[in-house]
Amino acid sequence: MTAFVRRYIAAMGGEILEDTPSYVRVRLTPDMDKDLMNRPFYWSYVEQFGLEPVPAVLTLVFDPDRPPPDGRGEPITFGSMRLAQLFRSAQKRGRFVRLYEVPATSPASEPAVRLVPWLAINYRISFRCDRKKERLLPVGVNLETGQVAQGFYPRIAARPFTPVMPPHTVVAPWSLTLEAAVDRAEAAVTATVAAEDNHWARDALARLAEEQALLRAYYGENPPEERRNELEQRLDELQALFTPRIEVDVVNAGLFYLSTPVATADERGELAADT
Amino acid sequence: MRIRPIFDRKWLEEFSARVRADSPWDTWALFQLAYEAAEATLVPSFDDLECLRHLHAFTPLPHQVETARRVVNEMRGRAILADEVGLGKTIEAGLVLKEYLVRGLVKKALILVPSSLVTQWTAELNQKFAIPAVAQKKAYMWRQYDILVASLDTAKRAPHREQVLDIAYDMLIVDEAHKLKNARTQNWAFVNAIKKKYCLLLTATPVQNDLTELFNMISLLKPGHLGNDATFAQNYVVHKRLPKNEEKLRADLGKVMIRNRRADGGIAFTKRHVETLALELSPKERELYDAVTNFVRERAQETRSLRSAFTLLTLQREVCSSRDAAMVSLFKWYKRAEDGSPLKRRLRELLLLAKEVNTHTKARKVVELLRRLDGKVILFTEYRATQEFLQAELAKQDITTVLFRGGFGRNKKDWMRMLFENRARVLIATEAGGEGINLQFCHQMINYDLPWNPMRVEQRIGRIHRLGQTRDVTIFNLATKDTIEEHILNLLTEKIRLFELVVGELDAIVSQANLSKTFDRTLADIVLRSKDDREAAEKLRRFGEALARARETAGSAWTGATAETGG
Numbered sequence: 001m002t003a004f005v006r007r008y009i010a011a012m013g014g015e016i017l018e019d020t021p022s023y024v025r026v027r028l029t030p031d032m033d034k035d036l037m038n039r040p041f042y043w044s045y046v047e048q049f050g051l052e053p054v055p056a057v058l059t060l061v062f063d064p065d066r067p068p069p070d071g072r073g074e075p076i077t078f079g080s081m082r083l084a085q086l087f088r089s090a091q092k093r094g095r096f097v098r099l100y101e102v103p104a105t106s107p108a109s110e111p112a113v114r115l116v117p118w119l120a121i122n123y124r125i126s127f128r129c130d131r132k133k134e135r136l137l138p139v140g141v142n143l144e145t146g147q148v149a150q151g152f153y154p155r156i157a158a159r160p161f162t163p164v165m166p167p168h169t170v171v172a173p174w175s176l177t178l179e180a181a182v183d184r185a186e187a188a189v190t191a192t193v194a195a196e197d198n199h200w201a202r203d204a205l206a207r208l209a210e211e212q213a214l215l216r217a218y219y220g221e222n223p224p225e226e227r228r229n230e231l232e233q234r235l236d237e238l239q240a241l242f243t244p245r246i247e248v249d250v251v252n253a254g255l256f257y258l259s260t261p262v263a264t265a266d267e268r269g270e271l272a273a274d275t
Numbered sequence: 276m277r278i279r280p281i282f283d284r285k286w287l288e289e290f291s292a293r294v295r296a297d298s299p300w301d302t303w304a305l306f307q308l309a310y311e312a313a314e315a316t317l318v319p320s321f322d323d324l325e326c327l328r329h330l331h332a333f334t335p336l337p338h339q340v341e342t343a344r345r346v347v348n349e350m351r352g353r354a355i356l357a358d359e360v361g362l363g364k365t366i367e368a369g370l371v372l373k374e375y376l377v378r379g380l381v382k383k384a385l386i387l388v389p390s391s392l393v394t395q396w397t398a399e400l401n402q403k404f405a406i407p408a409v410a411q412k413k414a415y416m417w418r419q420y421d422i423l424v425a426s427l428d429t430a431k432r433a434p435h436r437e438q439v440l441d442i443a444y445d446m447l448i449v450d451e452a453h454k455l456k457n458a459r460t461q462n463w464a465f466v467n468a469i470k471k472k473y474c475l476l477l478t479a480t481p482v483q484n485d486l487t488e489l490f491n492m493i494s495l496l497k498p499g500h501l502g503n504d505a506t507f508a509q510n511y512v513v514h515k516r517l518p519k520n521e522e523k524l525r526a527d528l529g530k531v532m533i534r535n536r537r538a539d540g541g542i543a544f545t546k547r548h549v550e551t552l553a554l555e556l557s558p559k560e561r562e563l564y565d566a567v568t569n570f571v572r573e574r575a576q577e578t579r580s581l582r583s584a585f586t587l588l589t590l591q592r593e594v595c596s597s598r599d600a601a602m603v604s605l606f607k608w609y610k611r612a613e614d615g616s617p618l619k620r621r622l623r624e625l626l627l628l629a630k631e632v633n634t635h636t637k638a639r640k641v642v643e644l645l646r647r648l649d650g651k652v653i654l655f656t657e658y659r660a661t662q663e664f665l666q667a668e669l670a671k672q673d674i675t676t677v678l679f680r681g682g683f684g685r686n687k688k689d690w691m692r693m694l695f696e697n698r699a700r701v702l703i704a705t706e707a708g709g710e711g712i713n714l715q716f717c718h719q720m721i722n723y724d725l726p727w728n729p730m731r732v733e734q735r736i737g738r739i740h741r742l743g744q745t746r747d748v749t750i751f752n753l754a755t756k757d758t759i760e761e762h763i764l765n766l767l768t769e770k771i772r773l774f775e776l777v778v779g780e781l782d783a784i785v786s787q788a789n790l791s792k793t794f795d796r797t798l799a800d801i802v803l804r805s806k807d808d809r810e811a812a813e814k815l816r817r818f819g820e821a822l823a824r825a826r827e828t829a830g831s832a833w834t835g836a837t838a839e840t841g842g
Contacts, residue, residue, distance in 0.1 A: 079329025
C-alpha cells in the first residue's frame with residue numbers, strides 16, 4: 001500500500017517535499033488536488049478568473065507511531081477515505097491506454113519487428129443478490145486474428161511498453177472492428193460465467209420465493225386497496241433485494257501492440273482459443 | 276437456470292473516440308495503478324466480512340463481529356439487534372452498514388434515532404467507521420446526502436415525511452426501536468411506509484409488555500415471518516406474556532433477532548458497586564410525608580378514575596423526592612380546587628406544612644457524598660422541580676452543575692453533555708435524559724429517587740455502565756426510611772436484585788412473573804389500594820416473593836427465546 005501511494009504520486013507528477021519511511025509530504029498537482037481535496041468551488045474560481053492555483057500540500061502518514069515532527073499529517077490506511085480517493089483517482093486517470101511493446105534490441109539491418117494489435121479489456125464482474133461477490137476478468141482480443149485470450153493483462157503487465165511507436169517496427173493490420181472485438185470479449189465473459197457454479201443465484205431465488213410466500217400469507221387473499229399497495233411495495237422491495245444479477249463493467253481497457261506473442265495455450269487451460 | 280450478464284458498454288463510446296483520434300491516452304503507470312486499485316477494492320467472496328480490513332479507528336469485539344456476520348450472511352440484512360444495554364448495538368449496526376457500503380450493496384441509507392442521539396450517531400459513523408454520514412438539519416438534505424442520520428420525530432412530520440417516503444432506501448436503521456412496538460401508532464405506520472431493502476431495528480428491550488410488541492417489530496422487518504395477526508396469536512401465544520410452541524418461536528426468532536447478553540461471557544465489564552443509603556427524615560419532613568400519604572390514600576378511596584389515581588401516586592412519589600416537587604403538584608391542585616371547598620382547605624394545609632420544611636435530608640446527603648467522592652457524578656431524579664432545587668442547593672455549595680432533560684433540543688443536549696465533560700462536576704438529569712446519551716467518561720451515579728419501572732432504572736445504569744467504561748462503576752441509591760420509597764427500593768434491590776442483575780435479565784423476570792399489568796402499574800395498585808403502610812409493605816413483600824421466584828426460573832422460555840446468539 002505504501003508502494004501504491006508512492007507510485008501514484010510519481011505517476012501523477014506530485015512534488016515530494018519530504019520523504020521518509022513513515023510518511024511523505026507532497027505538493028499536489030492541480031489534477032491531484034481536484035481528485036483528492038474536495039474543493040470544486042476553489043477550482044472553478046481559479047479557472048474562471050485565470051488565477052495562479054495553489055495546490056494543497058498533503059502529508060500522508062504510513063506509520064502513525066512515527067508521525068512528522070510538526071505533528072501534521074493524516075494516517076493513510078486501508079479503508080481510510082483518503083486512500084479510497086487515491087484508488088478512485090487512479091481508476092479515473094488510468095482508464096484507456098495505447099502502448100507499444102519495446103522489442104528486444106536488434107540490429108537495424110534486420111527486418112522491422114512486427115507488432116500485433118491486441119485489445120485488452122479488464123472486466124469486473126459482480127454477482128449480486130442480497131449478497132455480492134466480484135472478480136476481475138481480464139480479456140484480450142487479438143485484432144489481427146480474432147483470437148481471444150483470458151487472463152490477458154496479467155500476462156503482459158511486466159513487459160516494457162512505450163507510448164510512442166519504437167523504431168524499426170511495423171504494425172500488423174486489424175482484421176476486426178473494435179465493436180466486433182468487444183463482442184468476442186463479451187461472448188468469452190458470458191461463456192466463462194455460464195460455466196460456473198450458480199448455486200448462489202438459485203439460493204437467492206429460493207429466498208425470494210420463500211419470502212414472497214410469507215408476504216402473501218401476511219397480507220391475505222384479498223387485501224383492501226391500501227394494503228394491496230403496501231403489498232406491492234413490499235414485493236418490489238423483495239425483488240430488488242433478492243433477484244440475482246450478474247453485472248459487468250470495465251475497469252480499464254487499452255490497445256497493446258505486442259512484439260512477442262502471448263502464450264496461446266496454457267497448461268491450466270486459462271487461454272481459450274476462440275473461433 | 277442461466278443468468279445473462281448485463282454488460283455496461285458506456286466505456287466503449289469514449290474508448291472508440293480516443294482510438295479514432297489516437298488521443299488522449301492515459302499513462303501505462305496509471306493504467307497499472309488503476310488495475311491494482313480495482314483489485315484492492317474487490318469483494319472476492321460472498322461470506323467474508325470485508326468491512327473488518329477497512330476499520331482502523333477501533334477493533335470491534337468478537338460478539339459484535341459475529342453479530343454483523345450473522346446479519347449479513349444468515350439474516351439477509353434484516354434483523355432486530357437486541358443486545359442488552361451497553362454491549363454495542365451501534366457498533367454492530369455500523370459494521371453491517373459498512374459491510375454493505377463496502378460491497379456496494381447500499382448507497383442510500385437512513386438512520387432514524389432519538390433526537391438526542393443524532394450527533395453522536397453521526398460522529399460515531401464518521402470517526403469509527405469512516406462512513407460519511409451527515410446529520411439531517413434541513414429539508415433539502417433528504418435527497419442531497421446518501422447517508423443521513425435523522426430524528427424519527429422530525430422525519431415523520433411534514434414537510435419531511437413526504438420526502439422520506441418518496442425515496443427508496445437501500446438500508447434503514449432505527450435505533451430505540453421499542454418505539455415501534457405498537458402497530459397503531461404514527462411511528463409504526465411511518466416506518467412501515469418507508470421503502471427499504473435492508474433494515475436493522477435496535478432495541479435493548481424487545482419485549483416490554485407483551486408478545487405482540489415483538490410481532491409488530493418483526494412485521495416492519497420481515498412481514499409474515501411470524502405469520503399474520505391471527506396466525507401469530509394462534510400459533511405462538513397462550514397469554515400475552517406466555518408463549519406457546521416455545522421451541523418453534525425460539526427458532527423463528529433466532530432468524531430475525533440477535534440478543535447478546537453480558538452473561539454470555541467473553542464480554543468484559545468493569546465491576547458495579549451499589550450502595551443504598553437509608554435516610555431518616557427530619558421531623559418536619561416526616562410530618563409532611565405522613566400528611567401527604569394520608570391525603571393520597573383518602574383521595575384514592577374516593578376516586579374511581581385510573582387517571583386521578585395515577586396523579587395521586589405521583590404526588591406520593593414526589594414527596595419522597597423533594598419538598599419542591601410535591602409543592603408544585605399541590606399548588607397546581609390548590610389553584611384548581613373550588614374556593615372554600617374542604618379540598619382547597621386541605622391542600623392549603625399541606626402547602627403550609629411543605630413550606631415549613633427547612634431541612635432537606637437527601638440534598639444534605641448528596642452534598643456530603645460529593646465532598647467525599649472524587650470526579651464527576653451524575654445525579655438522577657424523576658422530577659424537574661427536584662432538579663432545579665438541587666441545582667440551587669449545589670450552587671450554594673459552589674458545586675458546578677449542568678442540567679439535562681428530555682425536553683432539550685438536540686444541540687442543547689450535546690452542548691450540555693460537553694459542558695459536563697469539560698466544565699461541570701455534576702450532571703443533574705431527569706428521567707428523559709436517561710435515554711439517549713452516553714456518559715462513559717463518568718463512573719459515579721446517584722439515584723436521588725428511583726423510577727418505579729425497573730426497565731428505566733436499567734437504562735439509567737446503562738448510561739455509564741457500558742462497554743467503553745474503563746473504571747468500576749459506583750451507584751448510590753437514596754431512600755428515605757419508612758416511606759413507600761424504601762419499600763420500593765427494597766423490592767427492586769432485594770427481591771429483583773436489580774442492581775446485581777446483568778442488564779437484560781430483567782425483562783425475562785418481568786415476563787416470567789406473568790404480570791397482568793405493567794410493572795409500575797402493579798406497584799401503583801398495591802400502594803393505592805392498601806389501607807396503610809403495613810398492608811402495602813405486606814403486599815409488596817408478596818409481590819417481591821413472586822418476582823424472586825420468577826428470577827429463579829427466568830432463563831427458560833423467554834430468555835431462551837431471545838438469547839440465541841450462536842450460529
